[in-house]
Amino acid sequence: MTQQDLQADAVPSGESSWRGLRDLTGHLLRLGHLRAQTAFADAFVGTGLSPIQYAVLYAVTETPGLAQRTIADAIGTSPSVLVGAMRELLDRDLLTRATGAGDRRRAAFHATPAGQALVADGRIRIARAEASLTGALTAPERVSLIALLRKLTEGEVPSAPNPEGGEYS
Numbered sequence: 687m688t689q690q691d692l693q694a695d696a697v698p699s700g701e702s703s704w705r706g707l708r709d710l711t712g713h714l715l716r717l718g719h720l721r722a723q724t725a726f727a728d729a730f731v732g733t734g735l736s737p738i739q740y741a742v743l744y745a746v747t748e749t750p751g752l753a754q755r756t757i758a759d760a761i762g763t764s765p766s767v768l769v770g771a772m773r774e775l776l777d778r779d780l781l782t783r784a785t786g787a788g789d790r791r792r793a794a795f796h797a798t799p800a801g802q803a804l805v806a807d808g809r810i811r812i813a814r815a816e817a818s819l820t821g822a823l824t825a826p827e828r829v830s831l832i833a834l835l836r837k838l839t840e841g842e843v844p845s846a847p848n849p850e851g852g853e854y855s
Contacts (some may be wrong), residue, residue, distance in 0.1 A: 722819055729815035733804060734778070738763065738771045740808050743780060743797050747805045751784075751794040762839070780804060 707713045726737050735743075741761040746752055749760075754772065758765040772795070775781035780801035783793045797805065820828050 722815075725815040725819040728818070729811040730808070733808075733811075735804065735808070736771065738767070739775055740805075740812075742768065742771055742775060742795075743801045743805050744808070746781065746795045747797045747802050750796045753792050753794060757795065775801065 723737070726740075730740065738761065742757055745757050745760045752760070754765050754768055757772075758768055772781060776783060778800075779798055782796045782798055784796065785792070785794065820831070823831065
């Protein structure tokens with residue numbers, strides 16, 4: 687059987703030959719990521735917050751005094767990725783940096799009252815984004831999706847490969 691015969695068997699007449707992409711986990715996760723980014727952007731319009739900035743504010747609101755490394759671990763990214771996001775939050779007076787208790791070399795981060803207010807407002811916005819993102823699913827399907835995604839993403843978060851060499855997250 688030739689490659690052309692295999693392709694003819696795999697794609698029914700009138701259907702796109704790209705249909706096979708819809709069976710690839712990585713491709714579907716990429717599409718899901720794009721939809722999640724769009725849902726977040728729509729829900730957070732006007733706040734000036736990126737998803738990573740909201741995650742930082744959320745983490746330090748829930749647990750004040752976290753170190754940068756702990757925040758990175760909590761939200762699933764590397765400390766180097768946080769530098770710009772945290773700098774902007776500090777510049778906007780949404781986040782403060784203080785000396786850590788017991789170790790003057792360790793910085794401890796706290797959300798300011800304005801940052802805490804954004805997190806409170808963000809909970810409502812996140813609920814809208816989640817509803818938009820998973821609206822086509824039943825409640826049991828949403829529970830299953832979350833369980834499967836947790837299983838796929840448990841453990842240390844790897845750095846994303848950079849197609850031009852090196853790493854980025």
